Amino acid sequence: RQTGTVETDAEKHDVEYLTPISIGTPPQDLIVDFDTGSSDLWVFSTEMAAKDIKGQAVYDPNNSSTSEKLQGSTWQITYGDGSSSSGDVYLDTVTIGNLTVPNQAVEAAKKVSDEFTDDPNNDGLLGLGFSSINTVQPTPQNTFFDNVKKNLDTPLFTTDLKHGAPGSYNFGYIDPAAYIGNISWTPVDNSQGFWGFTSPGYAVGTETLRNHSISGIADTGTTLLLLPKSIVKAYYSEVQGAQYDSSQGGYVFPCSPTPPDFVFGVNNGIVTVPGDMVLYAPIDSANQNCFGGIQSDTGIGFSIFGDVALKTSFVVFDAGGLQLGWAAK
């Protein structure tokens, strides 16, 4: 049985976290977005039109002696932000850190939307959601994690995303040096294919936790913390000068003073999103006003605990116990 670890680097403003993987023989190195909110491993490829590739590394299945076309299989995915991609499928060797999966379904893109073309550092996505929502037709394929699980000491992975610094994804073990205090565990509802859970409540600043169930998913591929409109309104009502700016598509507020912390419950524990993490990014060159890291989840149907929430914590995605563990660090 094995364990593995791989470093992940934050892009500017922690908008996404990019992680190196290798595909094929000899290994082709790509850097992709590990996404616990989806379940397809897809990459830019030589099957795309040149105009849709702007700086990304591409997977060339013809240059891999271990690639094998999954005849008749195709995939198409549309993400919550409207971005999309599609293509066909190869089985090939995929290595992450010291972990290798032979015959991993690698979804080669033939088309990608502009959001991906215009993101030069991102060569694709590696889904760490549940394989039940993999988009390959006619036969959905397993995620890397589902394939490597049987070889791991224990079927879990952990995330340690950081603000503006390299973090890590670990597979098969919980590193006791990576967190402080106790891990708060909460059951996972994977019925929609996501790492879903329900938080019992929240607090603004130093107030006591308000009882208010928040059902959402832990999504490393979403940048912000997207919560019910009523909670977002309650939070920003305590932020001086905060207002909803439709031109920016969310709440903005003066970058100083630092806004209050946002706290959410995980079982009997709490997770604190420091006020300076809610200061997501300046919206003007004079850095006067900032876009909030907490925004509304309206229209999605559930909340999304994205990177703004995840980077405050060491999080255990436990497929064995079907539970999420959150710890301070």
Ligand SMILES: O=C([C@@H]1CCCNC1)N1CCCCC1
């Ligand atoms: O497309 C997404 C996200 C987009 C950002 C990257 N992670 C996946 N979904 C998660 C929320 C429900 C709809 C599907």
